[in-house]
Amino acid sequence: MQNPTRLYAIADDRQSEAATAMLQISAVSHTYSSTTASTLALDGIDLNIAPGEFVAIVGSSGCGKSTLLRIAAGLMTPSLGAALVDGAVVTGPRPDVGVIFQDAVMLPWFSVLENVVLPIRAAGGNLTKARRHAAELLDRVGLAGFHDAAPSQLSGGMRQRAAIVRALLSKPRLLLMDEPFGALDALTREQMNLELARIAEQSGCAVLLITHSISEAVFLSDRTIVMTPRPGRIAEEIAVPLPRPRAATTMLHPEFSALCHQVRGHFDGKGE
Ligand SMILES: Nc1ncnc2c1ncn2[C@@H]1O[C@H](COP(=O)(O)OP(=O)(O)OP(=O)(O)O)[C@@H](O)[C@H]1O
Numbered sequence: 001m002q003n004p005t006r007l008y009a010i011a012d013d014r015q016s017e018a019a020t021a022m023l024q025i026s027a028v029s030h031t032y033s034s035t036t037a038s039t040l041a042l043d044g045i046d047l048n049i050a051p052g053e054f055v056a057i058v059g060s061s062g063c064g065k066s067t068l069l070r071i072a073a074g075l076m077t078p079s080l081g082a083a084l085v086d087g088a089v090v091t092g093p094r095p096d097v098g099v100i101f102q103d104a105v106m107l108p109w110f111s112v113l114e115n116v117v118l119p120i121r122a123a124g125g126n127l128t129k130a131r132r133h134a135a136e137l138l139d140r141v142g143l144a145g146f147h148d149a150a151p152s153q154l155s156g157g158m159r160q161r162a163a164i165v166r167a168l169l170s171k172p173r174l175l176l177m178d179e180p181f182g183a184l185d186a187l188t189r190e191q192m193n194l195e196l197a198r199i200a201e202q203s204g205c206a207v208l209l210i211t212h213s214i215s216e217a218v219f220l221s222d223r224t225i226v227m228t229p230r231p232g233r234i235a236e237e238i239a240v241p242l243p244r245p246r247a248a249t250t251m252l253h254p255e256f257s258a259l260c261h262q263v264r265g266h267f268d269g270k271g272e
């Protein structure tokens with residue numbers, strides 16, 4: 001039998017983790033209901049992300065990852081439980097939380113720069129200051145010379161970089177990303193991983209990244225969470241103690257392949 005003192009210690013740890021969490025997912029379950037069917041998508045998810053921490057979630061298709069992210073982003077209310085940002089229950093999108101999806105939506109009649117400052121415009125913020133900051137960030141992610149381009153002139157990778165700049169511009173303390181590089185080719189994706197590692201380390205914001213790529217999850221995260229097939233539950237949390245800053249050489253670290261192997265073990269023979 002487990003030592004009760006140890007169990008109390010674990011409960012205490014969880015409570016203090018929750019008290020300092022940037023994002024707290026607390027006992028979240030979600031059922032999609034229609035007149036003909038009801039689908040239990042998430043079942044009892046508990047997850048805390050500390051300020052500045054990078055957490056990746058991997059899981060098979062349909063296990064509820066996007067549902068979880070939409071709940072964290074305030075785009076959906078869970079059937080049970082709650083998402084909390086900085087201790088406050090999430091009731092809708094927040095300006096201090098950036099969200100990036102697989103396909104960046106850009107308005108075709110605005111330039112890249114104007115698309116990037118759009119949320120600041122919508123919030124009635126200082127546009128002159130925002131444009132100056134956006135220009136700097138666009139340069140930093142390799143989009144110098146594309147400030148005035150139309151979104152249609154950008155490649156998929158360039159659009160996602162612009163989307164990251166757009167999310168960073170409001171100085172979010174939490175970035176939620178749902179398969180942001182899913183539509184990119186393997187080489188561009190690897191390059192974007194290196195850039196995201198650098199951006200996350202420099203900005204210090206907490207990140208929740210959903211991905212189908214095991215190596216991407218391990219490369220970027222401090223912790224990789226594996227979900228079960230639907231209904232989504234947490235199957236395992238794997239700490240990733242690889243040194244930072246992460247760089248191309250991180251992938252040569254013997255522990256990198258050992259961790260990828262550990263994550264892959266959950267999917268072997270299950271079609272992931
Ligand atoms: N709007 C909806 N109405 C009904 N069922 C839904 C809805 N959205 C998602 N589902 C169901 O909930 C489950 C989880 O969907 P979700 O999109 O969260 O999965 P996912 O893990 O993001 O999948 P993928 O990796 O393919 O993006 C799936 O079985 C899906 O069919």
Ligand SMILES: [Mg+2]
Binds near residue numbers: 067178
């Ligand atoms: Mg999804």
